[in-house]
Amino acid sequence: MNIARDALGIGLRRPHVDALLSEHAPIGFLEVIAENHLDAGSLPRARLDEIAARYPVVGHGVALNLVGAEPLDLVHLERVRELVRAYGMPWFSDHLCWSASGGHRHHDLLPAPYDPELVPYVAARARFVQDFLGVPFGIENLSSYVAWGRDQMPEWEFYRQVVDASDCWYMLDLNNIYVSSVNHGFDPLAYLASVRWDRVLQVHMAGHLVRPDGLRHDTHDRPVCAEVWALYREAWALGGPFPTLLEWDDQVPPLPEVLAEVAKAASVRT
Amino acid sequence: MTSLPPPPPWLAPLQEAFGALLETPLDATxxxxxxxxxxxxxxxxxxDPSTARTRLALYHEQxxxxxxxxxHAELPRFAQVVGYWRFNALATLHLHEAPPNRVDLARCGDGLAARLxxxxxxxxSTAPPPATPDTRAIGPLVHGPDPWTDTxxxxxxxxxLARQALRMDEAARRALAAPHAAVWRPTGADVATLPERRLRFAPSFRLLRxxxxxxxxxxxxxxxxxxSRHAEPWFWVSFRAERTTALARVEPGFARLLALASERPFGEAIDALAQGRDPTDTxxxxxxxxxWIERALTSGWWIGAR
Structure with a gap:
């Protein structure tokens, strides 16, 4: 199934599966968290079979450990490739972060220094992943709460260098750009100005929490805020069309509410 | 893979230090x-070291x-029975002994029910201790002599109640992971020899009191x-249906038959069930x-005989 360049999608979440199967939701595509289906047993995979028969699906990962010091997990990659092939996923994405160390999985998206020494290391790993999977590999920017003394360039410069050197793609998360811009005090429009829009596979949108101390926390538990929609308008003007996906992972509301939220994108960009 | 460059030498120590912070139990005092x-x-x-504590704490607590x-999602009933505070203490013990090493977050619960x-x-099987420990101190409990039983x-x-909650939660986990078994329709030959054979139960099947x-x-x-406590025990079957997991309530007599049939030939199970009944009960x-037989077959609880 094809995904239109201006398609709107949502992340597939368990509370919505029955609703998505009982009617044909007006949605351009669904994004599947790979790790929810690789190791979870028979039933989640059986439901995914039904979903994929009705909707185009793309794959998204949270465990690749792209910027980790440990070797890439080939067993994991093999299973991701099987998933990508089984459902004809046109692309796969994961994050510009690390998520494991010392043999343990941290189940978080953790930042590494924006150090030029890391660029060839990460780019080689990303290129390997793309070649291994056999589909375009999108690298997603993350929300972060700390910056490192080793940082020698802005995040967007590091990101662009990795994308360029790996011949991979951007999975551009606009909420993450905004969250990090507030947390670290940079201009999100400068970030957008650095993006190679011809290399953008897809855009992510999500809601985040504003803590009492002003720190922005990437929680995916609420609607997208006005500032992030404004950033989306700028992004669309600079590089649209691109497939747009809403992530809602916690305090997940009923499907119609999630669909209404992502539908706002169509009005914002006109 | 051999062509991939090695990481810069500073990367692993940095990530291990970060990982060590994350895995340090939170302070409950x-x-x-x-x-x-x-x-x-x-x-x-x-x-900016001046903001380090606040910002690292966000990662640590997250x-x-x-x-x-x-x-909590894996063992929802048990978490409610023991209360979230104690559940978190027990979860901390589990994660201290078995740090997550699978990509699926839900799998971090593997082994927890068995430990509990x-x-x-x-x-x-032992007498209670003289004093109740302070379960607010999760950190020290991790290093206590027998933190599981203390907690x-x-x-x-x-x-x-705790044991039954745990068994029901674990049965649901098993049903989610188990394959769906096709409905078994016994042939005439199957029916003729069934009294001498033992029924095979679906991998997801669990009988629960x-x-x-x-x-x-x-x-x-x-x-x-x-x-709330029932006046008499209820019985449930936890199993994997085609498109969902399910809990189905069964009558006490049916539950007894299911239990007996899991351990002996079907004919002996029925004999044992009928033993001691008066004519009306029989x-x-x-x-x-x-x-009962039709329900067990159409629900996919029995998948064959051996």
Whole structure:
């Protein structure tokens, strides 16, 4: 199934599966968290079979450990490739972060220094992943709460260098750009100005929490805020069309509410 | 893979220091779970050490809350029975012994039910200690001589309630992971030889006894409510249906048949069920039996005989 360049999608979440199967939701595509289906047993995979028969699906990962010091997990990659092939996923994405160390999985998206020494290391790993999977590999920017003394360039410069050197793609998360811009005090429009829009596979949108101390926390538990929609308008003007996906992972509301939220994108960009 | 470059030498130590911070149990002494760990090497590596404590604490607390949330979802009834505070203490013990090493977050609960059942069995077979430990101190408990039993002993709920909740939660986990078994339609030859054969049960099948109203509490009640005790035990079958997992209530007699049929040939199971009944009861059993058999077959609980 094809995904239109201006398609709107949502992340597939368990509370919505029955609703998505009982009617044909007006949605351009669904994004599947790979790790929810690789190791979870028979039933989640059986439901995914039904979903994929009705909707185009793309794959998204949270465990690749792209910027980790440990070797890439080939067993994991093999299973991701099987998933990508089984459902004809046109692309796969994961994050510009690390998520494991010392043999343990941290189940978080953790930042590494924006150090030029890391660029060839990460780019080689990303290129390997793309070649291994056999589909375009999108690298997603993350929300972060700390910056490192080793940082020698802005995040967007590091990101662009990795994308360029790996011949991979951007999975551009606009909420993450905004969250990090507030947390670290940079201009999100400068970030957008650095993006190679011809290399953008897809855009992510999500809601985040504003803590009492002003720190922005990437929680995916609420609607997208006005500032992030404004950033989306700028992004669309600079590089649209691109497939747009809403992530809602916690305090997940009923499907119609999630669909209404992502539908706002169509009005914002006109 | 051999062509991939090695990481810069500073990367692994940085990530291991960060990982060590994340895996340090949260401080519970203030009555809430908070990050209070010092990470001087990590702090020194940050661009702005003045904000390090607050910002590293966000990662630290997020790590534990995400894992606690995942484990609550895996064992929802047991978490309600013991209370979230004690559950988090027990989850901390589990994660300390078995740090997550699978990509699927839900799999961090693998082995937790077995650890809990072993702990429950230990406290059920020994006398209670003279004093209740302070379960607010999760960190120190991790390093205590027998933290599992110390924490479980502090639970006020009956041991059998905790055990039944755990078994029901674990049965649901098993049903989610198990393959769907095709409905078995015995042939004439199967029926003729069934009394001498033992039935094969679906991998997802679990027969559960319920003395308190647990089945309905897969989703936590809000506000938290006590578990009401039934006047007589209820029985449930947890299993994997084609498109969902399910809990189906069964009559006590049917439950007894299912239990007997799991351990002996079907004919012996029926004989054992009929033993000691008066004629009225025997007639009632005879009337109920065809319906029970049909239900077990159409529900996919019996998948063959050997």
């Amino acid at each position: 203030g009555g809430t779970l908070r990050s209070s760990a010092d990470a001087p090497a990590l702090t020194a590596a940050l661009a 790590y534990w809350m995400r894992l606690y949330g995942a484990l 059942l072993a702990g429950i069995d230990r406290i059920a 479980l002993r502090s639970v006020r709920a009956p041991v059998d 319920e003395d308190w109203a647990l089945a309905e509490r897969a989703v936590p009640s809000d506000p938290p409510a006590p578990f 007639a009632a059993l005879g009337a109920a039996l065809p319906g």
